[in-house]
Amino acid sequence: MRNPYLPLPMKLVKNFTETDDKLIHTFTLEFLSEADEASFKYTPGQFAELCVFGKGEAPFGIASSPTEPGHLKFSVAKVGVVSTALHLMEEGTIVGVRGPLGNSFPIEDFKGKNLVIIGGGFAFTTLRALTAYILNPANRGDFGKLTVIYGARTPGLLLYKEELAEWEKRDDIELVCTIDRPAEGWNGRVGFVPAVTKEVAPSADNAYAVICGPPVMIKFTMPELEALGFPPERIIMSLENRMKCGIGMCGRCNVGNKYVCKDGPVFTRAELNQLPNEY
């Protein structure tokens, strides 16, 4: 019987300060052997339990894409005991990873469809994984038009800035970055994500929308997506609830009869409409 509680040791090779408020770091972890890497097959949208030996473990979405072999990436806000220990960790330290856990974005359903990816703040991690997956030359042909709308309060709070700049130059992705208020040195769009979504007005024809962000952003973007004609079955969301086991047993992340860890974290809006609002 495989023991789903045991972590896989990995080496922290990069501890990168992602945002100018220093509260989000991106960790790059390297597998210690090819066998370990082969045992960790994942799909964008999945998460893993990151463990700091001596402190504990906590669940984080996987920000890297399976098209980027050899390592895993996680972008983590400094909030509690484990995330704080991670932020202070020296490169070269061994950490534990348990996963991949949960379902994933419905990549198979996305094939042949246009995609509208909408993210806010530091909820862009698994959306980054999805975007990188689609932009991979081996996969790009499987998907239609790709629109990414990404907002943050200030330019310094956008994640993956270098990568965003590269995406900006490509013609196989329409990237729209926005910040809440005008800022010095920012030549891009200014405005909240719901309003920008309305302006950009991506077509709902043959398209899926994938949306992750703070609750207030989701709340006000939903009516815009509805107005654009996206049915609840083609709006994809990802939930976060407090978790421990990650395998549907410890009983704390449930929303109605579903466990966010085992049955999610990715749900369609249609599915969430059937569940109580405990998230």
Add this chain to the structure above:
Amino acid sequence: MIINKNELAGFLDRLRAGYQVYAPVKEKDYTVFKEIGSGEEATLDYCNSKIPPKGILFPQTEKLFSYSCGPDGARVEEHIDDRKKVIFGLRPCDAKSLVLLDNVFNNDKYQDPYYLTRRENTTLIGLGCNHPAQTCFCTSLGGGPFDTAGLDALLVDTGDKYVVEVLSDKGKALFSGLALPAAGDAERTAAAAVKEAATVDCLVNLNGLKEKLDVNFYDPIWDGLHEKCLGCAACTYTCPTCHCFDIVDDAVDADGCRVRNWDACMFPIFTLHGSGHNPRPTGKERFRQRVMHKFKYFVDNFNAMACVGCGRCIKNCPVNLDIRNVLAEIQGSEARSDK
């Protein structure tokens, strides 16, 4: 087979040669299940244990693995308990609770090796209930004072002896080498008479309850049902089907172990996010979660209610919040589905 009561201690000592034997033991003014070091310690003269025997398979606190982490890697050593065990003299309701817990620890995607290994290596010898308590309502949930669900053997107390009914291969294996005297017609008749005489007076109407819970999540009835509840979690602590747990590290620097402990949905921090947001912020949501989980969500997922009618939550609630009354109130309400 029969076990004469005056030979019970000797019988348990013989079992101890091949098994860790857990039996009801008197402690202060209550009874608990403990591993016995001598057959004399066990008592079968009890109504039910204060804490259910589920903790033998799913301990209140348990080390999952030890680790020591250095610059080159981490050494991880798992602690799986595969010793042969017997739980002797447990009540049929508690045996049934383990059948329900099997669903949780062996779900559609994952297996919990700690629980499942113990479960596989544990033989369950039940003791039928001649005198069910006032708080018992097992028959309402499909059980009964002599129900055999989950059991490998059942003992029937006929006065000066126990009549043994072997129910499974595990039970057969346990009794095969022990050369107990066979039960005669008189003993079998006596056992049948005892079973006939035992009655559970309390009936809880569960017909249609699930259908009500399917639609009443936003019903105002929840505003009142929880009001008396202190959120102390005595109900979940003594419940044989509650299984929520926490996972924490116990370590000095990077050497230590990962431990899991029982936890409870009645506590506010159970669901508290790092951001400060709490999906179940007040007693109302937490109380509703407990009822919904037992009588709706578990039914959705495993086609059975996560309650065996043992009555412990009723006996141990400090404010007499009786689940039977709660269910009756829900049954008597017009379930409303509007948000």
